[in-house]
Amino acid sequence: MSSVAAPDRTATPASESVRRSRPPGLSRKHREWVAAGLFLAPDVIGLLLFVGIPMVLSVAMSFFQVSGFGSYEWVGLGNYERMMNDPLFWSSMRITGLYVVVLVPVLFCVSLGLGLLVKQKLPGMGAYRTMLFLPYVISLVVVGLLWKFMLDDQVGVVNRAMRAAGFDGRSWLGSPSLALGCVIAVMVWVMMGYYMIIFLAGLQEIPNEYYEAARLDGAGPWTAFRTITWPLLRPTSFFVVLMATVAAITGGLDLVFVLTNGGPANGTALAIFYIYQQAFGFGEYGYAAAMGSFLVLIMVICSAVVFKLTRGGRFDDGE
């Protein structure tokens, strides 16, 4: 007689074992949330500590008159009223607007052009790419000094070249009508390598088959660029426009500081320079915080406009 062993009632089924090893009340979904939270925590904490809290404190400070020596006096919207009536602030905003409107498109076109050029498979292309990227890794202070010498009125290489070519030299950094253009040109020179690499990465994502098919259909380089490259670069273009806009609004302080110190006649006094000057030159921390908060608001609006115009870099089908 065969005997069948009775089932061991003390043994625990596998599913039950798994169930028991879980802490009560924490479902798989919740555990995933916890894991996600733990992964995100370092970034979130860092952002809160070094960006979020300082931003909140900065906005709070904008409602005080801060002496720079420890005294705080509540002024409500006083700093914002002062800002609205400060012609130098609005002048700096106008200069910043001009700077952004010129810098971003020029930087975009130059970087894209370079990206297309360095995508070619030619001998020594790695060296070209490195050389074009090099200005980006140099400190802006060093860049500023370098260009200050090159743009010198009397002995600068630019004016020497112009004189050699039969033209009169110009005061590049001493004329209000030229100085901002020089700052923009130098900034393009610094940043073009970085955005070139971004574009290059975007260009390399586009499958070669598309270009081959277009060639077979008789498309020339311009048609291929217009119908393949440009539409497929949309996410990259969005990133470049957004980053360049944000960098243009909030950056450039060190370059302006070294090249022109905001002059001549406030001609290169970008908003960020004016804010720095008010805070650390004049000890007007509360007023600088108000202007800084306003500038952030402008930046958020600009970013939203860029998002809206480019649909966040998404393709037409929503991908």
Place this chain on the structure above:
Amino acid sequence: MLQHGNDAGRPAPSRRRLLTAMAGAGAAAAAPALLSGCGTAQAKGGRLQFWNFYGPQRSPDPAVNAQSAWFVDMVKQWNATHRTQIDLVYIPQPTYLNGFKLPSAFATGEGPDIFLLSPGDFLRYYNGGVLADLTPHMDKEAVADYGSALDSRRVGDKVYALPMEVEPLAMFYSVPAWEKAGLSEADIPTTWDQMLDIGDKLRSGTRAGLVFETNPGYYQNFTWYPWMWQGGGDVLDERGDVAFDSAATRQALQFWQDAVRHGIAPRTLPAAGDVISGFKAGNVAMWQQGIWQVSSFKAYAPDFPYGVFKNPLPPGGTYRTALGGWSFCANAKGRDPDAAAEFCAWALGSTKDESVDRMVEWCTVAKSDVAPRASALERGAAKGGYDSATMKAFKDDIFPGGVAEPRYPPVVYKAISDAIQGTMLAGRSVAVETERAAESIAAYTRSYKGASLI
């Protein structure tokens, strides 16, 4: 990547454990920020900190090394004879003048115990309540010995900063450029028109005839004031009322504008502002500069022939120059304000020989300056510190017509700076800019609260 279904046998974190872990991570992330916030001026035990832009440092320039050694020796002497110890903290000059280190330190209540201050910053720091009264630590004789050199560092009868030097401005000129243009000492200009004419003769495609400061800032204002004062103008009158909108102001702004408009003065500084290189390379014929350049010439171009002359005058004008110079200050909110103030007085404001000799050493050996104390100036002269033709000219001719650098607060400075920049480099109307600046200063002075602006 998140793995599913592989967690059997591993205890899942409890909520409490999760919160503990997150709190720990937060604390770890916050620690560096909190710690860095503590690492400022008053971190080290009971030792006071003296922030300055001279030393201790090592440099290929012997003059800079001598200046550093002067600071180091002074602090060493103090530390050897006093219970309260002091540490020197060197901050490079550009950072000290334009950076955020010093203002940030004061804003967070961690300002240095002793520091250097220029007249342009005096009121801001005084009104901020961080300047300790040095008077209780000084003898009346020492205060009298300083004389008018203390005027811009006083509020009422109390002294809040002790000048270590007086630095007058003058016109430096290149002898080779002068000779090349067929000019001699007899052609040294005495009027503004003559100076423009000679500058025009001296200039070339690669040489500026006459250089005025072009960068906006306190220093540019400082170099412009003498031209306004020479015509009898001022920013504020003796009662503190706004006097900026005057014929003398417009005349001085017009003078600089003409120099630039006619191409006699450049729109940017030659040699990126390096005075000695500019002269040596033949890029400059005349440059308005301060007495401190004498020691720079001595260190970097000892054989270069140059000369100095007093500011030329406008029609009917009276000779004036601006007297700059830095001071020692004690932080009233520092670790030990009393000891810091005592140190300032001991170093520069005592009647003892060592204090006077220290100033002589600074003004005639380590640097080239006029000594702010009468006794130190006399002793320095007796020791031969002003025997060279240039230093003698500064002491006997240029310095006596000097006016101390004003202590206007930032809003006043900025209004004047914008008028200078707007007229000089943007070619704007002198009358309009003068009026605009005067209105701006008047609006500020009406609501100003603090120590006297003059």
